[in-house]
Amino acid sequence: MDLSELEDFFGDRLVTSEAVRSQHSHDESWHVPENLPDAVVFPETSNEVSRIISFASENNIPVIPFGTGTALEGHVHAVNGGITIDSRNMNKVIQVNMEDMDCRVQAGVTREELNSFLRDTGLFFPVDPGANASIGGMCSTGASGTNTVKYGTIREQVIGLEVIMPDGKIIQTGSRARKSSAGYDLTHLMLGSEGTLGFISEISLRLHGRPEAISAGVCSFSELDGAVNTVIEAIQIGLPLSRIELLDELQIKAINQYKKTNHEEKPTLFIEIHGTPLGVREQIEKFEEIAKENSLINFNWSDQQEEIDKLWSARHSALYAALSLAPGKKSFTTDICVPISSLTKCILETKKDLETSNIIAPIVGHVGDGNFHLILLLDPEDKDEVNEAKEINDRLIARALKMGGTCTGEHGIGLGKKDHLRKEKGISLDVMSQIKKALDPNNIMNPGKIF
CATH class of the missing domain: 3.30.70.2740 (Alpha-Beta Plaits)
Known part of the structure; x- marks a missing residue:
């Protein structure tokens, strides 16, 4: 594969060493990579991504988007070789609009980096998967996480996208307006498309105000169905839960070993409620009433940020804790x-x-x-x-x-x-396939995924 044109432009930002190619050949899934990418490129701008994809289109070379490599279904595997585009250097928060509560970021910005940037603004980005994923990667997989029950998935946060299409053209899929009836919804077509329709290079996001009061708690139950039924009943009566996570007794055992915690090794709920101080207390009391009717053993709450952070650090370590078993x-x-x-x-x-x-x-x-x-x-x-x-x-x-x-x-x-x-x-997959063929007739964008 002759990459000299790209090598002349990108210099040492185009890497062909086996170590780097191997690093980019897999994610955190169990899938064993069969091939390595032929090269890994580290662009810094959308125009540079466009240059790479235009070259790939002209030469019929596969292109594989790569964020932080935390995917769990082999999304970054170079099944046919090709060029992996690593977005780590596309890590700028381009704009924050405090009055409109939105922002625009490059694809390589991670959720932790964005919230660190926003720390002094009173705003935050709520989508919180276990891994510190890139925003572009989260958009590509349609990610969600612990805050979804209150704030929704990544799909509900995205206002618009900049996407590099399979021919290298750069398109914008939306405005900053909070609603639009202008034509086909290309934003949501691209969300969850796993890099098969184009490379998401910039994202406009809704932001949310930081709540006045936050409390988090651990509830252990004697029976698994008691924990789950507590959740269902709380949701059905409209309790405004912000996070509610289930961990079975085996997962709790793993976390205790991995994080040196001492949670009771029973089916457990990790919970968080946002609101006013009075509202949060009232919701906690109502949740406790429901839990007591469903085999509750222990019920411990805290409004101290250090304790809250410790709780969610334990939850986010669930995968690595499980692996330690x-x-x-x-x-x-x-x-x-x-x-x-x-x-x-x-x-x-x-x-x-x-x-x-x-x-x-x-x-x-x-x-x-x-x-x-x-x-x-x-x-x-x-x-x-x-x-x-x-x-x-x-x-x-x-x-x-x-x-x-x-x-x-x-x-x-x-x-x-x-x-x-x-x-x-069913047959609606055929419609998806027709869209794929219309936008990417040479199947260069992340081939082997979805179809």
């Missing part, structure tokens, strides 16, 4: 989402299914919106373990689809869920 293994992380009325049934049936397996599989989830994960720990080189994990996942997804749910609430399709996407979407 089986050193040397990788995580096969499931991602179904069901209507909240079906959540208890789905989780209990899944727990029962796991009883016959030798695979260690803690459960953790954003149960306020019906989304939970199994963290199946396996050796990717052990075909028996991989097959068993796939069978567990197949049954879980079939269970979710039967209940009116989806095969992926937030991780995306990537390499691992293509067969399940067909079962879920």
Whole structure:
């Protein structure tokens, strides 16, 4: 592959060393990379990305977007080789509009970097996946996280995008207006497209005011269904919960070992409520009433920021804590989402299914919106373990689809869920394929993903 034209322009920002190519050949999923990218380029501007993609289009070379590499479905794998575009140097917060409560950022800005930048403005960006993902990567996978129950997913935060199309043209998909009926909604077409329709280079985002009061708590239950039913009842009566996370007893054990905490090793909810001081106290009391009717054991709350940060640090460490239960293994992380009325049934049936397996599989989830994960720990080189994990996942997804749910609430399709996407979407997948072919006729943008 002759990359001399790009090498002349980018110099040492185009790297072909095996170490760097290997680093960019995989994400945090269990998928084993079959190929390395031929080169990794580190652009700093949208025009530079356009130059790379124009070159790739003219020469029919695959292009793979790369943010922080924290994806869980093999999104960054260079299945056909090609050029990986790493957005880490596209890390500028371009504009913050305090009166309008919005901002514009480059794709490589991470959620932690953005909130650090916003710290003194009274505003914050709420989407909070476990990893410190890039904003561009979050848009590409349709990410969500612990705050979704109150603030929504990344889809609800994005006002508009700048996208480099497969022919290298740069388009803008929206204005800063809070609503528009002007033509097709290209913004939401690009969100969740996993880099298969274009490279998201800049993002305009809604921001939110920091709440006056915040309290967070840990609630442990004697029964898993008691924890889940507490969530469902709280949501159904309209309690304004900001975060509500489920961790089963195995996940709590892992966190205790990994973070040196001493939570009771029972099914547990981590909860956070935002509002006025009086409002927060009233909501805590109401939540406690519901929990006491559903096998509550312990109920501990704090409004001290240090304690709140410690709680969510433990939650965000869930994946790495789970991995510590089986050193040397990788995580096969499931991602179904069901209507909240079906959540208890789905989780209990899944727990029962796991009883016959030798695979260690803690459960953790954003149960306020019906989304939970199994963290199946396996050796990717052990075909028996991989097959068993796939069978567990197949049954879980079939269970979710039967209940009116989806095969992926937030991780995306990537390499691992293509067969399940067909079962879920049916012939509407053919419409998606037609869109892909119309926008990317040579299939250079992140090939092998979704389809």
